[in-house]
Amino acid sequence: MTETAGTADGHGTQRADGDRTASVPRSDRAVVRDALGVGVAVGLSGFAFGVTSAGAGLTLLQTCALSLLVFTGASQFALVGALASGGNPYTAAAGAFFLGVRNAFYGLRLSELLHVPRALRPFAAQWVIDETAAVALAQSGRRAVRIGFAVTGATLYVLWNLTTLLGALGAAALGDPRAWGLDAAGPAVFLALLAPMLRTATERAVAGLAVVLVLVGMPLLPAGVPVLVAALAAPVVLALRGRVPARGGKGHGR
Amino acid sequence: MNVWIAIGLTTAGCYLVKLLGLSVPAGALERPAVKRLAALLPIALLAALTAQQTFGEGAALVLDARAAGVAAAALALLLRAPFLVVVGAAVLVTAAVRTLTG
Numbered sequence: 001m002t003e004t005a006g007t008a009d010g011h012g013t014q015r016a017d018g019d020r021t022a023s024v025p026r027s028d029r030a031v032v033r034d035a036l037g038v039g040v041a042v043g044l045s046g047f048a049f050g051v052t053s054a055g056a057g058l059t060l061l062q063t064c065a066l067s068l069l070v071f072t073g074a075s076q077f078a079l080v081g082a083l084a085s086g087g088n089p090y091t092a093a094a095g096a097f098f099l100g101v102r103n104a105f106y107g108l109r110l111s112e113l114l115h116v117p118r119a120l121r122p123f124a125a126q127w128v129i130d131e132t133a134a135v136a137l138a139q140s141g142r143r144a145v146r147i148g149f150a151v152t153g154a155t156l157y158v159l160w161n162l163t164t165l166l167g168a169l170g171a172a173a174l175g176d177p178r179a180w181g182l183d184a185a186g187p188a189v190f191l192a193l194l195a196p197m198l199r200t201a202t203e204r205a206v207a208g209l210a211v212v213l214v215l216v217g218m219p220l221l222p223a224g225v226p227v228l229v230a231a232l233a234a235p236v237v238l239a240l241r242g243r244v245p246a247r248g249g250k251g252h253g254r
Numbered sequence: 255m256n257v258w259i260a261i262g263l264t265t266a267g268c269y270l271v272k273l274l275g276l277s278v279p280a281g282a283l284e285r286p287a288v289k290r291l292a293a294l295l296p297i298a299l300l301a302a303l304t305a306q307q308t309f310g311e312g313a314a315l316v317l318d319a320r321a322a323g324v325a326a327a328a329l330a331l332l333l334r335a336p337f338l339v340v341v342g343a344a345v346l347v348t349a350a351v352r353t354l355t356g
Contacts, residue, residue: 041338048341062257069265072272074300079264081307089260095299096260097267102296105289107275116276125273181349184323187307188344191324194300195331197293206294207301214302219313230302234294238287 031135031144035151038131042073043159048185049076050167055177056084060168067164071157072129074193075100077186078227087224095227106133113137113145127153130193202241209233319355323348 046067053063058080066076075096082092107128113136116124127149136149174180198204210233217226308324309315326347330340 070268089256093260093263096264099299100268104271104275111276125276128272181345184320184344184348187304187324188327188341190300190304192340197297206297210298210301211305227302231298233298
């Protein structure tokens with residue numbers, strides 16, 4: 001949904017100094033505080049999504065359906081952005097889907113730690129996103145991991161959907177979202193997600209090439225296609241670089 | 255109708271990858287090449303989306319108040335600001351530049 005995973009950079013889990021030592025499980029209260037901090041901060045940005053989605057021409061029902069059902073912010077912003085720029089539903093959904101693929105890798109890491117009972121898996125899956133992974137993976141001990149995941153997930157799910165609704169309702173009252181600068185919310189969200197990922201030269205090269213590809217592609221290709229073409233920057237740079245050892249090994253399976 | 259198709263596809267796709275991650279045995283996606291590509295793919299997409307939504311006006315490229323807003327967001331990120339502040343900075347600066355430049 002938003003950045004914060006790979007929280008070595010101080011985003012997301014805002015923990016007080018000195019209330020955590022590496023091997024001692026933290027108190028439940030400390031975990032809950034982390035989870036609420038992330039949940040509230042990011043949950044509120046659902047407002048920007050609601051306004052953006054309404055501004056892109058989606059109905060109230062469509063906007064709320066996205067937050068309830070998709071519940072992974074970057075994909076939601078990408079989808080409404082693509083639809084707003086006139087993309088067809090298939091390329092728009094493809095872009096959103098590829099962004100969502102990273103959640104599979106969070107799930108891999110989390111499943112080892114959470115040990116979700118089989119019956120709960122379909123429900124827990126909906127909450128496997130950047131923030132829940134960031135908070136949960138920062139804990140030590142299964143109990144803390146579970147509390148972190150559940151509290152972050154619940155807080156975010158409730159707030160994100162509530163603020164989406166408010167944003168979509170408020171969009172009409174706001175008039176032109178551009179006058180309020182809300183058309184900058186989407187790219188700012190993407191940038192906030194992107195920033196902590198740019199640790200190595202390979203990662204920066206991928207980002208740079210993707211920017212070039214999309215800017216060159218936009219005037220030339222149908223709406224929605226340039227972003228998918230830009231995604232090719234990842235395999236292209238990998239192929240050119242050959243086998244560069246991935247550093248930043250503390251990232252969460254990204 | 256087109257929008258509902260897009261919503262349906264995105265919902266199904268995004269949910270299935272989440273469930274897949276929680277359900278497959280740990281070794282399945284642990285190949286180095288897969289992991290590296292999986293790490294780099296969101297970087298390419300996010301960088302492209304940032305550029306597209308900062309400079310895109312339909313199919314045309316424009317330089318407007320959004321660029322100032324996103325630059326403000328970048329500065330906030332460099333200063334380690336929390337997520338909400340980053341987004342807020344982008345929105346406020348964009349609105350301010352629009353107001354000033356009419």
